[in-house]
Amino acid sequence: MKTALWLGLLLAAAAQAAQIRFEANANRARVGQGEAILFTLSIISDENLAQVPAPELDLSEFYVEGPSISTRVEMVNFRTTFTRELSYSLTARRAGKLRLGPARIEIGGQTYQTRAIEVEVVAGAARQQGAPTGAGSEGLEDNLFVRVRADRQKVYVGQQVVLEYQLCYRYPITSVGFRELPDYAGFWAKELYVAQQLSPKVEAIGGVDFQVAPLRLMAIYPTSDGLHQVAPLAISCKLVSQRGRTSMWDFLDDPFGGRGQSVVVASEPLRIEVLPLPQAGRPPQFSGAVGRYTLQARAQPLVVAAGDPVTLVVEVSGEGNINAIEAPSLGSLPGFTVYEPKSESKERVEKTGYGGTRRFEYILIPQGGGVQELPPVSFAFFDPAQRQYRTLQSAPIRLEVQGGLAPDLAGGTGQAALAAGQELQPLQPDLQAFSAPLQLHRSALFWGVQVALPLAGLGLLLHRRRRQRREGDPSLVRRRRARGEAGNRLRLAAQLLAQGDSPTFHAEIQRALLALLADRLERPAAGLTSQVRAQLLAERGVPAALVAQVEELLATCDFARFAPAAHPAEQMAQVQVRAAELLAALEQQG
Amino acid sequence: MSRWLLLLVCWLGGPAWAQTDLVGAFNRGNEYYRQGQYPQARDQYLEVVAAGVQDPRAYYNLGNACFKAGRLGEAVLWYKRAQRLAPRDSEVRANLRLAEALRFDQTSPRGGAGQWLEELYLFPTLDELCLAFSLFFLAACGLGGWRLWRGAWAGGWQLAALIGCAAVAVAAGGYLGARVYGETRPQVVVLAAELNARSGPGPEQPAVFAVREGACLELARREGDWVLVRLPGGLGGWLPAQSVEAL
Numbered sequence: 001m002k003t004a005l006w007l008g009l010l011l012a013a014a015a016q017a018a019q020i021r022f023e024a025n026a027n028r029a030r031v032g033q034g035e036a037i038l039f040t041l042s043i044i045s046d047e048n049l050a051q052v053p054a055p056e057l058d059l060s061e062f063y064v065e066g067p068s069i070s071t072r073v074e075m076v077n078f079r080t081t082f083t084r085e086l087s088y089s090l091t092a093r094r095a096g097k098l099r100l101g102p103a104r105i106e107i108g109g110q111t112y113q114t115r116a117i118e119v120e121v122v123a124g125a126a127r128q129q130g131a132p133t134g135a136g137s138e139g140l141e142d143n144l145f146v147r148v149r150a151d152r153q154k155v156y157v158g159q160q161v162v163l164e165y166q167l168c169y170r171y172p173i174t175s176v177g178f179r180e181l182p183d184y185a186g187f188w189a190k191e192l193y194v195a196q197q198l199s200p201k202v203e204a205i206g207g208v209d210f211q212v213a214p215l216r217l218m219a220i221y222p223t224s225d226g227l228h229q230v231a232p233l234a235i236s237c238k239l240v241s242q243r244g245r246t247s248m249w250d251f252l253d254d255p256f257g258g259r260g261q262s263v264v265v266a267s268e269p270l271r272i273e274v275l276p277l278p279q280a281g282r283p284p285q286f287s288g289a290v291g292r293y294t295l296q297a298r299a300q301p302l303v304v305a306a307g308d309p310v311t312l313v314v315e316v317s318g319e320g321n322i323n324a325i326e327a328p329s330l331g332s333l334p335g336f337t338v339y340e341p342k343s344e345s346k347e348r349v350e351k352t353g354y355g356g357t358r359r360f361e362y363i364l365i366p367q368g369g370g371v372q373e374l375p376p377v378s379f380a381f382f383d384p385a386q387r388q389y390r391t392l393q394s395a396p397i398r399l400e401v402q403g404g405l406a407p408d409l410a411g412g413t414g415q416a417a418l419a420a421g422q423e424l425q426p427l428q429p430d431l432q433a434f435s436a437p438l439q440l441h442r443s444a445l446f447w448g449v450q451v452a453l454p455l456a457g458l459g460l461l462l463h464r465r466r467r468q469r470r471e472g473d474p475s476l477v478r479r480r481r482a483r484g485e486a487g488n489r490l491r492l493a494a495q496l497l498a499q500g501d502s503p504t505f506h507a508e509i510q511r512a513l514l515a516l517l518a519d520r521l522e523r524p525a526a527g528l529t530s531q532v533r534a535q536l537l538a539e540r541g542v543p544a545a546l547v548a549q550v551e552e553l554l555a556t557c558d559f560a561r562f563a564p565a566a567h568p569a570e571q572m573a574q575v576q577v578r579a580a581e582l583l584a585a586l587e588q589q590g
Numbered sequence: 591m592s593r594w595l596l597l598l599v600c601w602l603g604g605p606a607w608a609q610t611d612l613v614g615a616f617n618r619g620n621e622y623y624r625q626g627q628y629p630q631a632r633d634q635y636l637e638v639v640a641a642g643v644q645d646p647r648a649y650y651n652l653g654n655a656c657f658k659a660g661r662l663g664e665a666v667l668w669y670k671r672a673q674r675l676a677p678r679d680s681e682v683r684a685n686l687r688l689a690e691a692l693r694f695d696q697t698s699p700r701g702g703a704g705q706w707l708e709e710l711y712l713f714p715t716l717d718e719l720c721l722a723f724s725l726f727f728l729a730a731c732g733l734g735g736w737r738l739w740r741g742a743w744a745g746g747w748q749l750a751a752l753i754g755c756a757a758v759a760v761a762a763g764g765y766l767g768a769r770v771y772g773e774t775r776p777q778v779v780v781l782a783a784e785l786n787a788r789s790g791p792g793p794e795q796p797a798v799f800a801v802r803e804g805a806c807l808e809l810a811r812r813e814g815d816w817v818l819v820r821l822p823g824g825l826g827g828w829l830p831a832q833s834v835e836a837l
Contacts, residue, residue, distance in 0.1 A: 309692065339692065340660070340783065342802070363692060424688060425681035427624075427654055428647035430617040436644045437675050440720035441770050450724060454731040461738050 020045045022055075024101050024114035032140045033095045033123050034265045041067075041086040041103055041114065048073075048082045049107065055086070057103040063179055063234060063264040065089035091236075091264035092121040143170040146215070146235060146267040154273045157225050158290030159384040160320060160353055161187075165215040165233050165267060167198065168205060172240040179264050182231035184220055188321060190354045193217035219354040221290075221321045225276040234266035277382050283391045285328070289381035291320020291355070297377045297394035304366060305402045307423050312362040314341075314377050314394070319355035322347070327360045328379045335372055337365040366401040373398050482519030486512045486583050490576070497572050503561045505572055509579045510557040513550065516586055530554075542589050550582055612638050616648060619655065628659040646676035650685070657689055663781040663803040665689045667835050670806070674773055677712040689804065716769060723762040730755035776809035778819060778834040787827025791816035798827040809836065 020043065027038040041055055067086035074081045092098055100117040123141060151162045167176065176198060193216065200211035215235065222228055239261045277290070296315045304310055316325050327341045341360040348356040366372060374397040383390050440446045470476060489512035496505035518525035521536045528536075530551060537547045556575060619634030635652035653668035669686035676682055714722070733752040736744070743749055786797035791813045799821070801807065807819040810826060817834060820826045
């Protein structure tokens with residue numbers, strides 16, 4: 001948003017600073033209808049404008065090609081001029097005095113406007129320079145025009161009208177293309193033919209030979225009564241310039257030689273008077289079909305079991321708008337279940353008109369047995385040729401419906417056997433309560449049990465195995481007991497430390513160490529003299545430093561038991577910490 | 591104290607009263623159906639299933655009401671849902687087959703061995719498969735645990751029983767997995783009478799193929815108000831979401 005604001009401000013500043021002129025020019029002030037005018041809008045500035053919006057310009061009176069945009073830079077006396085040109089090729093839709101512009105454009109918050117240019121468009125104007133020669137003194141539109149012909153111009157609502165568009169020309173032309181196609185407002189339209197290339201034939205029009213090429217064939221059907229007008233169809237083409245030639249037919253030798261002049265020619269608007277459909281004699285079955293049709297109805301199979309589906313096919317064929325045909329009503333068919341028909345259209349598109357077949361397929365299910373008759377199917381339409389309504393009726397169809405149940409369903413093959421005897425099974429009776437499936441596959445509890453029970457069993461097994469292992473190893477049991485006893489003595493020593501009972505404290509520390517050593521060395525504590533301890537611990541791979549620390553602590557405790565005054569509380573705490581560390585170290589030695 | 595008692599009664603009794611109300615709606619639907627007022631019957635059954643009741647009998651009767659009311663697509667939908675809950679119900683199967691036979695787009699009917707195999711495949715319910723899997727799986731775990739506890743096989747029969755239970759549990763688990771996958775695979779049933787499947791999610795996209803009421807199609811994707819469906823051959827097309835209903 002901020003960026004856009006800054007850009008706008010910059011553009012406005014640039015435009016304010018720049019000198020801008022906005023001009024319009026037309027290359028001709030007087031043209032024949034169908035001839036092109038080159039209309040140019042020029043934006044001239046002494047600065048290069050980064051962005052120029054499209055100008056506001058009303059060109060609804062013209063067929064427009066373009067604009068083509070070009071930019072020119074000129075430098076005169078050290079002054080640079082930037083010119084941006086928008087060129088339109090315009091062809092007038094009608095003769096008369098037409099105005100080009102004024103055009104408006106807004107640059108940098110300032111509006112610029114061109115002058116309006118008046119152009120005179122004349123029917124039968126003199127041929128312009130460069131146009132083919134040898135076509136007489138008439139104007140362009142006398143030698144190049146689009147002719148539209150209707151096979152009838154007074155019709156009923158829904159009646160078919162075939163429009164034929166032809167290009168009539170005496171000039172050599174190239175690059176023919178549709179410029180504007182009518183929208184056929186008020187009609188339902190169907191294209192019957194469109195030319196992919198010109199296939200002209202020579203035809204004398206007003207005593208003069210023309211090349212006449214069919215362009216397009218349309219079948220149109222008015223949807224309401226009144227006076228309707230078909231809009232013009234316009235084509236564009238290029239006239240081949242024939243400089244130096246003496247005959248217009250020279251183009252046969254070099255049809256693409258020379259420069260081309262673009263022209264646009266359009267057919268005349270066509271008026272069609274549409275009459276309402278008569279009320280008199282309108283049959284009740286009439287649903288809007290207009291044209292000429294035939295009716296066929298057939299059923300299959302003709303011998304069926306009760307409950308078997310029977311297919312009734314009704315086909316309406318003929319000329320007219322078959323898409324507007326509605327399904328004929330079968331009326332009341334007691335003894336049958338009737339399903340909504342399916343419909344499909346098979347179109348027939350010819351140069352003479354549009355038509356085809358509309359097919360309706362009904363599914364009927366006879367409910368009871370016996371010989372039953374399907375009544376005639378009726379179809380009514382309005383025949384515009386005879387100016388009256390007509391009602392068609394098919395022949396009645398006899399069906400032999402066999403009662404009783406069909407053969408075993410499971411053994412049947414094919415659709416008829418599958419459906420045979422399949423009556424709708426009865427309702428489930430009234431209920432006292434609903435039941436619902438457990439939907440165990442969606443239950444987290446269910447899957448949790450499947451996982452938890454085996455895991456619990458496995459855990460139990462592991463626990464049991466571990467316990468057995470422990471109970472079967474005497475040294476393991478003794479170690480655990482020694483660790484427990486040493487721990488207990490340390491806790492007791494901590495209490496004695498709090499009471500300040502130095503002799504008993506050191507005695508407990510000493511006992512804890514000796515108890516652990518006795519258990520580790522599997523000897524009675526009484527026989528563990530200092531030498532024996534050192535020898536046995538060394539045999540078990542205990543580091544000498546650790547042995548020395550143990551011995552030192554034991555000696556400290558021994559001394560403190562008998563000289564309590566030399567051991568204040570701080571030193572006792574250190575002894576306790578030291579004892580805990582040594583016990584842990586001995587534990588790790590195994 | 592009395593307020594807590596009242597709350598307890600409401601909590602315990604609420605579902606029961608709602609159930610009674612829904613049972614009443616179901617039975618009213620049956621009454622409408624018997625009188626030939628099928629649209630009204632359908633409305634009653636719809637009220638029941640919209641409340642979350644998953645009873646195959648409600649689905650089945652709703653299918654019947656839709657069928658009679660000329661809503662073939664809906665009938666196929668509800669019969670299929672009923673069949674998932676009660677795959678052995680012969681009436682559900684028969685009515686589903688009838689509705690499928692009447693729809694415009696026919697699939698090739700199965701007959702003989704193919705149909706027998708399909709019915710066999712659908713024979714157990716998912717709950718029964720779950721229970722079978724659970725029984726044999728836990729039995730296999732129990733036998734294995736016993737062996738580990740005792741430290742030796744009690745006899746040759748124990749090993750044979752363990753292998754048998756494990757094999758049945760694996761088979762039941764695989765069968766259950768296949769059924770659950772098949773039934774949870776997203777599918778839709780066409781409810782509109784006839785419509786074109788388009789090459790993209792929008793009415794302006796070119797038509798690819800036409801589908802009609804009652805057709806059951808695989809749902810591939812959702813995008814806004816459109817769904818991408820696939821025919822059995824794999825051909826895909828976009829349909830308006832409101833014209834189909836997920837199975």
